[in-house]
Amino acid sequence: MIRRKLLVAGLLMAGFVATGFTTTAQAATSAEQILQVELGGFVDIEADDKGSCLSGDIDTDTGKLEKDLTSKFDIKANCKQDLYLYAKAGSASGPQNAFYEDDGAVYVALASIDNVPTDSAFNNVVAGNASNADDNPNVIAYQVSGVALSGASSGNTPVFSNTEKQYEINAEPGLTSATTTIATDVALNTYSYVDTAGTYQATVTLTSTSL
Amino acid sequence: MKKIIFGLLMCLCSPLQSWGADTLDETLTTYIPSYVAVEATGTNTSGTIDCSTGANSGVGGEFRLWTTSDETDYDFVLQSVVQTSDAGQVNAYGYLSEVEFIIFGNSEADKYPTSASIADIKNSPYQNPNAIAYPVTTSVNNFESIELYDDAEYDGYHYKLATGGKMVGFIYQNVQTNPISNTYDYGSDESGVYQATLMFSALRKP
Numbered sequence: 366m367i368r369r370k371l372l373v374a375g376l377l378m379a380g381f382v383a384t385g386f387t388t389t390a391q392a393a394t395s396a397e398q399i400l401q402v403e404l405g406g407f408v409d410i411e412a413d414d415k416g417s418c419l420s421g422d423i424d425t426d427t428g429k430l431e432k433d434l435t436s437k438f439d440i441k442a443n444c445k446q447d448l449y450l451y452a453k454a455g456s457a458s459g460p461q462n463a464f465y466e467d468d469g470a471v472y473v474a475l476a477s478i479d480n481v482p483t484d485s486a487f488n489n490v491v492a493g494n495a496s497n498a499d500d501n502p503n504v505i506a507y508q509v510s511g512v513a514l515s516g517a518s519s520g521n522t523p524v525f526s527n528t529e530k531q532y533e534i535n536a537e538p539g540l541t542s543a544t545t546t547i548a549t550d551v552a553l554n555t556y557s558y559v560d561t562a563g564t565y566q567a568t569v570t571l572t573s574t575s576l
Numbered sequence: 577m578k579k580i581i582f583g584l585l586m587c588l589c590s591p592l593q594s595w596g597a598d599t600l601d602e603t604l605t606t607y608i609p610s611y612v613a614v615e616a617t618g619t620n621t622s623g624t625i626d627c628s629t630g631a632n633s634g635v636g637g638e639f640r641l642w643t644t645s646d647e648t649d650y651d652f653v654l655q656s657v658v659q660t661s662d663a664g665q666v667n668a669y670g671y672l673s674e675v676e677f678i679i680f681g682n683s684e685a686d687k688y689p690t691s692a693s694i695a696d697i698k699n700s701p702y703q704n705p706n707a708i709a710y711p712v713t714t715s716v717n718n719f720e721s722i723e724l725y726d727d728a729e730y731d732g733y734h735y736k737l738a739t740g741g742k743m744v745g746f747i748y749q750n751v752q753t754n755p756i757s758n759t760y761d762y763g764s765d766e767s768g769v770y771q772a773t774l775m776f777s778a779l780r781k782p
Contacts, residue, residue, distance in 0.1 A: 393613055393614050393615065394612050394613070394614055394777060394778040394779075394780075395614055395775060395776065395777035395778065396614045396615055396616040396639055396775070396776055396777075397616060397773055397774065397775050398616040398618050398621055398637040398638070398639070398773070398774045399621060399771055399772075399773050399774075400621050400622075400635050400636070400637055400678075400680070400751060400771060400772050400773075400774065401621065401622040401623070401635070401683070401769050401770070401771040402622070402623045402624060402625050402632040402633070402635060402680060402769070402770050402771075403622075403623070403624050403625065403768070403769045403770070404624075404625040404627065404682075404708075404765065404766075404767050404768060404769075404770060405624070405625075405627055405767055406627075406767040407627035407628070407762050407767065409762065441762055441763045442762075442763075443627065443762045443763070443764075443765055443766050443767045444766055444767035444768075538763075538764075538766045538767075539763050539764060540763045
């Protein structure tokens with residue numbers, strides 16, 4: 366009888382031991398892996414000639430433009446970008462900064478491409494203190510009435526730096542258009558009979574590189 | 577009492593014994609527990625995106641599975657998630673026009689894609705800021721196969737592995753370089769690190 370009890374007890378213990386072994390082995394049953402690809406900052410600027418009004422006639426009596434001139438750039442950016450808008454016009458020593466500030470307003474100097482002005486004439490205008498139109502032959506200036514942003518950056522306002530002679534534009538991610546408008550009225554003391562007939566021009570540039 | 581303890585020890589530690597004149601047959605059974613282990617083994621998990629085309633430099637995930645069991649006891653499942661700004665992590669896999677793809681989302685908190693952006697890609701890509709999708713090629717080594725399934729239990733698309741009775745093998749998911757059409761646009765996909773998380777799991781069946 367005692368042997369039988371011992372046998373039963375032994376079998377029960379063996380059963381417990383075996384039950385313990387049936388637990389699933391412990392190991393990681395899941396794993397994660399993160400895939401990453403980095404997209405760098407990018408900006409693409411295109412001159413939108415169709416959206417611009419790049420040429421017009423000058424009234425020979427007054428020097429006024431027949432209509433506003435506009436320059437439009439389309440900007441695509443995938444991040445915030447600082448952009449710079451400047452203008453260059455040619456004088457005897459080469460292209461010069463054509464934006465300048467005078468009494469709180471921004472102007473652009475247009476230079477004759479047929480009779481390139483002297484450096485002195487050009488500087489007389491962009492210094493912002495022209496007192497006599499006879500001092501700046503072949504250079505005529507007009508007020509920049511504004512640089513308007515639309516699209517993703519419409520909430521931002523371009524700021525003109527008279528030190529750098531450029532507008533600083535904060536472009537937001539997305540699509541932005543920047544339109545510069547040149548008003549018709551001629552700047553005081555920049556137009557007279559000494560301005561020879563021909564084409565006057567300045568080249569406007571929008572870039573991510575500061576002057 | 578000492579005798580009882582001695583008897584128990586004899587049962588556990590000694591060879592089979594017969595008791596008196598009785599004959600006793602006893603079957604000894606060795607139980608080998610099911611063993612499953614999963615490890616992420618991929619090393620080509622980060623790369624870059626060409627800003628002008630959206631093409632990535634080529635990345636992929638890789639997992640190793642050891643198992644003494646098979647699909648009768650486990651579901652071996654590959655899932656993926658992408659972080660959104662308004663719905664947490666959502667399934668990153670999609671399937672359109674017979675193309676299997678994975679969606680990467682911008683990983684910067686203020687640039688997470690919306691769930692609408694992810695849904696746009698899954699349904700018909702048109703406007704999906706800060707999310708970019710790439711086709712994937714999913715394959716196995718040593719195992720039988722891995723296939724894409726669509727099941728609400730796994731929040732939509734996921735992959736299930738058939739081991740073919742093999743005990744060890746690899747699962748690969750390679751991300752192809754060119755993005756799915758209309759999922760990359762440098763005007764709406766902001767700069768930053770885009771990511772998706774792969775998860776391979778052995779899920780024991782009830």
